[in-house]
Amino acid sequence: MKQLVRIGNGQGFWGDSIDAPVRLVEDGPLDYLTLDYLAEVTMSIMQRQKEKNPQAGYARDFVELIDRILPTLMKKNIKVIANAGGVNAPAAAEALQAVARKHGVNDLKIGIVEGDDILSRIDELVDQGATFENMDTGAPFSEIRDRVKSANVYIGAFPLAEALSRGAQIVLAGRVTDPALALGPMIHEFGWQPDDVDKLALGTLAGHITECGAQCTGGNYSRWWEVPDYAGIGYPIIEIQPDGEFVITKHEGTGGVVNLMGVSEQILYEMGDPKNYISPDVVVDFTTFNLKDEGNDRVRIDTVKGGPATPFYKVSMSYFAGYKASGQLTISGPRAYEKAQKVAEIVWERLKRTGYTFQDTRTEYLGISSCHGDINPVPKQINEVVLRLSVRDEDKNTVNRFGKEIAPVITNGPPGITGFAGGRPKAQEIIAYWPALIPKELIQTRVTVV
Amino acid sequence: MKTIKLYQIAHARSGDKGSNSNAGVVFYTRAGYDLGCELLTPERVKTHLQSIVKGEVTRYELPNLRALNFILGDSLGGGGSESLQNDAQGKTHGQAMLLMTLDVPDDFPADDVGI
Numbered sequence: 316m317k318q319l320v321r322i323g324n325g326q327g328f329w330g331d332s333i334d335a336p337v338r339l340v341e342d343g344p345l346d347y348l349t350l351d352y353l354a355e356v357t358m359s360i361m362q363r364q365k366e367k368n369p370q371a372g373y374a375r376d377f378v379e380l381i382d383r384i385l386p387t388l389m390k391k392n393i394k395v396i397a398n399a400g401g402v403n404a405p406a407a408a409e410a411l412q413a414v415a416r417k418h419g420v421n422d423l424k425i426g427i428v429e430g431d432d433i434l435s436r437i438d439e440l441v442d443q444g445a446t447f448e449n450m451d452t453g454a455p456f457s458e459i460r461d462r463v464k465s466a467n468v469y470i471g472a473f474p475l476a477e478a479l480s481r482g483a484q485i486v487l488a489g490r491v492t493d494p495a496l497a498l499g500p501m502i503h504e505f506g507w508q509p510d511d512v513d514k515l516a517l518g519t520l521a522g523h524i525t526e527c528g529a530q531c532t533g534g535n536y537s538r539w540w541e542v543p544d545y546a547g548i549g550y551p552i553i554e555i556q557p558d559g560e561f562v563i564t565k566h567e568g569t570g571g572v573v574n575l576m577g578v579s580e581q582i583l584y585e586m587g588d589p590k591n592y593i594s595p596d597v598v599v600d601f602t603t604f605n606l607k608d609e610g611n612d613r614v615r616i617d618t619v620k621g622g623p624a625t626p627f628y629k630v631s632m633s634y635f636a637g638y639k640a641s642g643q644l645t646i647s648g649p650r651a652y653e654k655a656q657k658v659a660e661i662v663w664e665r666l667k668r669t670g671y672t673f674q675d676t677r678t679e680y681l682g683i684s685s686c687h688g689d690i691n692p693v694p695k696q697i698n699e700v701v702l703r704l705s706v707r708d709e710d711k712n713t714v715n716r717f718g719k720e721i722a723p724v725i726t727n728g729p730p731g732i733t734g735f736a737g738g739r740p741k742a743q744e745i746i747a748y749w750p751a752l753i754p755k756e757l758i759q760t761r762v763t764v765v
Numbered sequence: 766m767k768t769i770k771l772y773q774i775a776h777a778r779s780g781d782k783g784s785n786s787n788a789g790v791v792f793y794t795r796a797g798y799d800l801g802c803e804l805l806t807p808e809r810v811k812t813h814l815q816s817i818v819k820g821e822v823t824r825y826e827l828p829n830l831r832a833l834n835f836i837l838g839d840s841l842g843g844g845g846s847e848s849l850q851n852d853a854q855g856k857t858h859g860q861a862m863l864l865m866t867l868d869v870p871d872d873f874p875a876d877d878v879g880i
Contacts, residue, residue: 355845355846356845356846451783451784530778535778535856537772537776537777537778537859537863538776576776576791579789579791579830579831579832580776580777580778580789580791581778582789582830583778583787583789583791583827583830583832583834584778584779584780584789585780585781585782585787586787586789586825586834587782587787587836588825589825589827589834590825601827602826602827602828602829603829604829605829606830636846636847639849641849675849676849677842677849677850679850679851681851684816685850685851685852686851686852686857686860686861687816687817687857687860687861687864688814688815688816688817689816690813690814690816690817690861690864691864703851705849706849707847707849745846745847746846747843747845747846747847748783748844748845748846748847750783
């Protein structure tokens with residue numbers, strides 16, 4: 316058994332730095348590379364891509380990345396765990412094999428983890444007793460059932476570990492929890508079992524800290540002015556031992572900082588009740604550990620208390636919820652804020668006179684109050700302000716009518732307005748999120764290695 | 766008594782949880798944490814963030830991190846893709862928290878950081 320395993324996270328969300336994973340595999344020692352490609356709305360986009368093309372529905376960025384790093388992965392024997400399979404992991408695996416052949420690699424083993432995508436099984440699961448009521452609001456599933464665009468179960472780390480144990484160099488999953496991407500390799504390397512709850516809790520905590528990439532190495536950090544070399548920020552690495560004790564660090568010579576402040580902030584990121592951090596594998600009590608700063612960008616955690624996993628998986632559904640659009644104008648010069656308020660009044664009044672009404676509208680003044688409301692008073696002297704107007708409605712034409720009313724005010728309203736680029740704002744589909752729970756016994760995960 | 770800003774004794778990070786956001790506030794010192802537990806009541810936070818938070822404020826304590834975690838109920842205009850807000854994910858709510866004004870004893874150490 317290895318006494319130390321290094322797991323780096325090179326992608327905190329779909330759209331994160333495309334070079335970070337390259338730097339992680341090239342700039343120092345690494346055993347595993349984890350990558351997260353799925354945002355809440357991503358699954359519905361991928362389902363639609365798959366409807367149009369049975370060979371689509373996965374993260375193509377991942378295939379491009381593997382094309383860049385495969386020779387290094389093979390040379391250094393680094394394994395990759397990613398949720399890039401989206402709703403079509405087998406098609407992603409085929410695309411990866413084509414990339415591998417291009418590099419002269421004919422024996423690349425790819426693990427495919429499936430069973431999270433339950434879109435086609437919803438009726439069957441309802442018959443078997445799944446209620447899919449909204450776990451936040453308690454609202455009944457019937458409210459959205461005919462508008463569901465994607466439905467996925469957040470599965471845990473054990474199927475990922477199984478794929479690794481069966482020899483996979485690259486593991487492709489769909490929806491798994493983000494910390495599971497890091498926990499899977501630990502279970503595989505150290506033989507942890509479902510009842511090793513304190514070890515699973517340590518691994519889950521480590522995965523939670525690194526799941527958002529550089530947010531634990533100096534990104535989104537309160538004392539930003541103290542962070543060295545943001546441009547070359549290093550992405551995080553977990554160094555973990557068989558007993559679960561781990562260090563959060565980054566490659567030597569990279570930018571950013573790993574210290575108590577940044578790690579503490581990231582532990583609290585998207586946190587609910589800290590005593591009950593629920594994953595499919597374990598329930599973690601985030602009040603039961605201490606951080607030790609060892610200097611040199613190393614923070615250590617040696618114990619944390621875990622509890623047995625719950626009998627449920629979390630389900631993430633997305634559903635169609637109408638349309639929205641936003642338009643922005645930059646307003647400058649004397650009395651800029653007053654002018655912006657006047658412009659907003661003009662646009663809304665014109666829309667009112669056309670007879671259009673909207674389910675919801677919003678007026679925001681970027682530079683003054685869009686993020687923090689009236690916490691601070693409006694400054695006396697404002698050079699310029701961005702007016703942001705938004706609408707939401709079930710009817711696409713109504714939303715598009717709004718988009719036609721932004722530009723005209725530049726020439727038929729107050730002076731000093733600019734910044735209207737990119738054409739009329741167009742109606743965008745709103746794909747809303749519906750969280751639910753499902754008994755674990757209704758879900759079967761499948762692991763294949765090709 | 767003297768008046769300070771929360772950012773003189775704490776740092777913070779925020780993000781989204783469905784239609785709520787959460788803001789984690791970490792205090793630089795144990796004395797700061799103890800004072801924070803006393804002063805940063807859910808009611809006080811709700812008042813400070815009243816133009817952002819439409820729902821309830823819930824507070825959790827993490828003494829091991831010298832931290833308080835606040836769930837800011839209904840603060841995202843629906844959240845995710847449904848929201849019309851510029852900050853639909855509550856990314857800036859931690860910074861908003863740090864602007865809170867506190868009355869503390871004259872001899873209470875408060876780092877004059879340059880935020």
